[in-house]
Amino acid sequence: MYRAFKRAVEHLLKRALEEASYECTSLELEPSEHADITSRVAFTLATKYRKPPKSIADDIVRHIVLTPADRALISEAVAMGPYINFYVSDSFLNATLERIKAGNTADKRDTKIIIEHTSANPDGPLHIGHLRNAIIGDTLARVLKRVGYHVETQYYVNDMGRQVAVAVWGVSRFGLNMEKKGDHAIADAYIAANRMLESDATCQSEVDALMKRYEIGDEAVMKRYESVVQRCLAGIKASLHRLNIRHDIFVFESRFVRSGDVERVIEELKHRGDIKYEGPAIMLRLEGIDKELVIQRTDGTSLYTTRDLAYHMWKSERCDRMIDVFGKDHELVSEQLRKALLLLSVDVLPEFVIFEFVSLPSGSLSTRAGRYISADELMDKIEERAYEEVDKRRSDLSGDKKRAIARIVGIGALRYDMVKVSPEKHMIFDLEEALDIEKKGAPFVQYAHARACSILRVAREHGIAVPESADLSLLRADSEVALIKKLSTFEYVLENAACELKLHPVARYARELAELFNIFYKNCPVLNADEELRAARLVLVECTMRVLHEVLSVLGIEAPEEM
Template sequence: MFIAFRREVEAALEAALDDLGYPTEDLGIEEPPADVPAVLASSAAFRLAGEAQAPPPEVAAEIADAVDLADAEYVAGVSTQGPYVNFAPSEAYFEGALADAQSEDWGRLPDTGESVVVEHTSANPTGPVHVGRARNPILGDALARVLDYAGHDVTSEYYVNDAGRQIAVFTWAYETFDESDLSEPEREKDDYDLVRYYRKGNEFLEEGDPEDVEEAEAEIASIIESLDEGDEETLARCEEVVDTVLGGMTETLGRLPAEFDEFVKETQFLRDGSTHGVVDELRESEYAFEDDGAWQLDLADWGIEQSFVFLRSDDTTLYTTRDLAHHEWKFEEFDYAVTVLGEDQELHANKLNAALDILGNDTDQLEEVFYAWVNLPGGESMSTRQGTGVDMDDLLDEAVARAEEAVRSRMDDRIRDDDLTEDDVERIARQVGIGAVRYDIVSKQPTKAITFDWEDALDFEGQSAPYIQYAHARACGISAEAGDLEPALDAGLLDEQEERDLLKAVARFPGVVEEAAMDREPHQVATYAREFVDTFNAFYRSCPVLREDVDDDVAAARLALVDAARTTLANALDVLGIEAPESM
């Protein structure tokens, strides 16, 4: 309804401005304040006041008089308030929102016919997932979800870095050291088991006898060279290590959850020869030059001072070279490619774009979403570059434990009337704890650094996942207690202010999904969900559904509104990758 309403407003405004001889490139459409009885407003009068040589309120009145709503189905009227032109909804708008939101697919937009690959996380498979990676999988997974809801054919990709020095060191160490050389694993999990070899190997290379280290470095160099040549035996040796560690890492990521449709390996582009094809093509470029045996690109024309090295002096390729082949593969397979990257990767991304441009690619197909680091309480950075020794599993375990403590505290305070079983407590603790971590991170604008705070994240009354989850559980409880009462799709009976406000909030959901997908900002959905709960709670306090003194027809209509709110909340949480508990 909201999207259809907005399009009717756009058409009516554009026609009115054109008739008045005003430019139509900026309609100034925005949402009005909560106390204004409209769905959308236009601030175009501000922009046009100079041209009209009249104050904005006078221009707004002129625009409103010129608006023709004869063909509108969902816009009932137009009015002004100072410099704003406000557009009010029709009964068809409310009826349509109430009916459409009964569907489990509510909020999903029609197929766009466009395919999008979202690459995120892509942590090096050298050990357990670190909390420094927390924002990447949470943001990336939510972005993939919102694009899916917006009608795109979305593929979530984990790009596996399995061909660099780190993997060569890991493979050498795994084949060199015995269990007796290692410390006890921190967890009974494959990634924790194998990371001990990687740590032992690095320790040896830093502190071992120089002659032994020299011999080890020669073996590692041989592995790197063989990988670069696509040697199948070496690829198999490294693959054993990579796949084992990656299995443990994805198990951890699955707890968030962060799900992947494809695991694309660096070595794919060595095996198929495309990486060396990129090298050959770049060498022929007018921007290529050789310095001390290494081949580089001069990127001054792109405003980048640093050169781009694409071939070492020993004729081995780099991660960045293989990533060029990877992106050319993406451009062949998908209409658009989105990559989620930490803010420290911006220079790398700019260089990559320039090199792709030199190779003749349409870089409009590629977009990066950058995020700032998350800080731990006390100010410690969660950046893997700085490192704090905190693993993702530890963070999630603590989240669940803290959530369980909060649930039991609420039970002790008799906030709940019904009894919870131990299974219920464990379920709620998992849903709330992990949801709290996820929401606290995804709800913030990606480019802003954030400090993770346990009390805020687990606040059942504040701007948090538990606050939203509890509202969903409350709506489920009302529906469950309705008994034989059947919901009635009669918006005409919902004429209280709180009912109309909730209907308008329900109707907005598809528009929020569309805008969040266009802007690549899942946090817009998080903000909407939190504000939606405020509106739902106002309705809950003022408009009882199942009380004996409520007329049966009104109760049935309110029950349908509760179901619409429940579906809206469930799907908003689903976009964010957060579970929607049916009871709490």
């Protein structure tokens, strides 16, 4: 609803500016703490027309005429010094609730977007660094889907890199602990292998040989690879499912070598690019980048970047937009990728969502060195901690129920923590802090939802139904109006998030909505109110419950009915 209000104000203001004979390019409209929307246009006009901003604002407001159509959304426009403030109307507030009751859904868009995220190497379990990628990627997919895009999520499996070769080699050499979850067992072999490889040149060449044989498609080697990669991936998928993350498809990079796509990319680049040969090795010079990009090794095998290029070309034929969620360390690579794709005349170029690194207080994360906190370990601990909290508060519930709530709260807290800060912020991960289930994080929002459910449940138990229609204009207490206004901006927040590919405003919105509901909860008793007012408040509670549920769902967080 908020967008409709904003559009109405735009038209209104534009008309008034014409009437008052002012010309300007931007209306300078922004949401504000002082009004429902405010314009700073008087400032820009002040310089141009050499008049004090205050008198211009007054002048503009004098020319504002609200038509009956405007009044459906806008109640008034006031000049406050140099600012022009606009306020929503009563019917806007009512319409907001009516619309939510009717179930507000976004129109479908034709655009198909492929989002690639997580894509951790299959050489061990996901750790907290991958978690940031996975949660950002999954939440982004949910936001874009919610505003109507057709979204496909992809996990690009790097099965041709050196890491995997080392893991495969390590598994043959040291065996596999079958008691352990697959991804963890493979990490053990991988770490042990790396330790040995550091000092042993013979082993190094064994790994090289393994890579070469995999690239040419040696049957026996392929079988060994497959068993390692699938086992690891199964473990990774299980971890992702715990977080409510499911990829639509897994794309193996080896397919692009086997299909001949990689070779075709190299041929194409030879013709179109600024190429430098060093023996059998081929390098590509890209404009604006000092470092040339190696697209084929001296031994004739392919490299990650070339395969990635083929992968992106493949994707570009299957979508209208593609988004890659990458760690900061991939920034240069992504730039090279984009420039090379441009050279290949690919019409869909990737957009990048880059996030800064997660490190431990003791330093950076490394699977190879075994220096990481696995996602599984973190989830176990956080659910355990959540259970203690639930147990403290709800000794009346059964163990199963408490565990179910603990799982929802724990995972929710984790997901919320990852998206609440902007991605360019470097995170130093503190386990204790993560386990300290933050009061105003996901549990706070979930609690508000549970409270709303509780009111509705108690109402039901007393035989009181949420009415089909109610006199919504009874909802004019400060905390009611503030809550309805917040509800009205939900779609607007989502659209902005989708447009800017930024998620933390969504997390912020969820918290603010929960906060306003809690204030309403405190100030406005629902079930004890007079019948008419009770009916209207029940509608408000149900609408809030729905939006809380929806915003949590967009964040990939479950909404418990009690906690």
